Amino acid sequence: MAKIFDYPKTKELCEKIFMSFGYEKPEAEQTTDILLKSDLYGIESHGLQRMIRYFNDLKAGGIDVHAKPEILRETPVSATIDAHRMMGQLAGHYGMKLAIEKAKKSGIGFVTIKNSNHYGIAGYYAKMAIDEDLFAISMTNSAKNMVPTYGKRPMLGTNPIAIGMPADPTPFLFDAATTVVARGKIEVKDKKGLPLPHGWAVDGNGNECTDPAVVLKAILDGTGGIMPLGGTDETSGYKGYGYGILVELFTGVFAGGNTSNLNRSGIPIETSHAFLVVDYGIFDDKAAIRKRFSTFLQQLRDTPKADGHDRIYIHGEKEFESEDDKKKNGFPVQDRTIDELIMICNDRGIDYGPYFGYLL
């Protein structure tokens, strides 16, 4: 079961929690903004329900509150950053800001970051560039759970790629794991007692498996895992496997950090990110490009719909509509997450009464 939380009050509570670990107010605000953007977008898996993970990593020292980013190598179009295990959201925000600055000056900015932590939703950072009227790609590696084509062990991360481009009336904001689905969707099937669709996951022998409990155990054991986007060989799973390798290359390999196969589930991991920003005015008049792109997206919206469907979506639309609604009307938080928040508040000596009082 879930309760509806008020957004501004929950924001205050999260900031208090982060500040209780020694973060300054602007840092706590930044991390909170990224965390709760996920709930506002309707991506519960990456929102408040992950507070427990950040809490645990902060307690265990996997996240270093006092770490500062260090630029290891820099050119007018690029930078390599060591995040020294700082909060992933702060490392990501710093990296994307730097990539944006470089793109504004040089046309393109490409930043890679090692030794970071989970940075939340990849799309948040692409949206930062959209807000500056720039094109951007954001990606991160993660804990291993993608099994390569013909393999049976997880060797790559979920490795999401987010892509953002300004458009009217709403920007294009694509954000997707390079696996068929993120692990959270397998957890949902498990909780509902439903079998997995074909083409999602493999067991410890590399055979397709539709039992979510078996797959979740296999991921924990480091045996089976999730298929790459495309699924089996018959439906071109080698393509998602290729995109997964691209993410490992841009993040851990370029930056000098871990590749996902060296990370283990459940402990603080050494995550790497990459941000590529393009001031698309290097190619043509910006207004002309933006208009061409908006026209194409409208042609997609306007094309005839399949039987049983009445709308064709552009990536990001669902999220922006969700955000408008949830900022006003609150967002759902599961009972288990509420229990975790109470535990966290008790540990940090925070009186959650004034915030939980705003539950609708």
Place this chain on the structure above:
Amino acid sequence: MAKIFDYPKTKELCEKIFMSFGYEKPEAEQTTDILLKSDLYGIESHGLQRMIRYFNDLKAGGIDVHAKPEILRETPVSATIDAHRMMGQLAGHYGMKLAIEKAKKSGIGFVTIKNSNHYGIAGYYAKMAIDEDLFAISMTNSAKNMVPTYGKRPMLGTNPIAIGMPADPTPFLFDAATTVVARGKIEVKDKKGLPLPHGWAVDGNGNECTDPAVVLKAILDGTGGIMPLGGTDETSGYKGYGYGILVELFTGVFAGGNTSNLNRSGIPIETSHAFLVVDYGIFDDKAAIRKRFSTFLQQLRDTPKADGHDRIYIHGEKEFESEDDKKKNGFPVQDRTIDELIMICNDRGIDYGPYFGYLL
């Protein structure tokens, strides 16, 4: 049925055909190299069997033999090119060379090209950058055949993305349509009288369709088409749809050319390409990056295999092994393609005897 053709002799023949249209020797060599690389890689669909299409487009004037590329806008990291309907392979080669030069000077080079023609396999251009010890992405839009999620009309092209990165002992060379499969694979099923696997294609009502003849007719009619990578909604087809949009953005939208939905099957189309090259030494010592990447790829090769499989592939390995074999031992050409070549040679007044004499 197929016959085995000798590579050097076929190369001479193709060059003669292109020169008969007025191309200089180096231009004919370049176009031929790209065309036949596809046969050497084992990708028959994009090789010699497409000579008839180039022949027809040259005869009809869709390809302008005397056109020269024009740079419309340029920065140290980018260029926008109008190909003025020149041969796609020559436009692509010119564009990738320019992106490589810019990457060598500025760290990154991003080139977009409009008003071009089919440029062959996207991977050829990524391999050009690999040969210069650079990272590269190559992409092109095309005739429409991808149906967006919840749609029933083709609105995007096959839109392949190729990615290349140097590595030892063999480079990483990924080259894949953003649809589940390229149209050629549906043609093969049709010829063999086999049904399509689930998750490949939709009919003119937007319903999944496993009859290849129905799907091929629908593509010609501009009704149904191929699903985006990921297949149905259940297996995340919206992701391939998003990558398809990315390709339209980088090519037709940035360059100011057509998006694929404005192209029609079977007539010369206005194709756009994009090339992004990165001198990865901007991030770290190149040898160190190359070693990290090679180590990761080896870990993938070495991971335990699924039941029934004894090898995990890295993208490009199959193609490089095929190339070594076929350069020495020849490559297969279908009877129908041979008939087309005879027709073309008769039209161009070329005595094919000396070349066809080398059929093994």
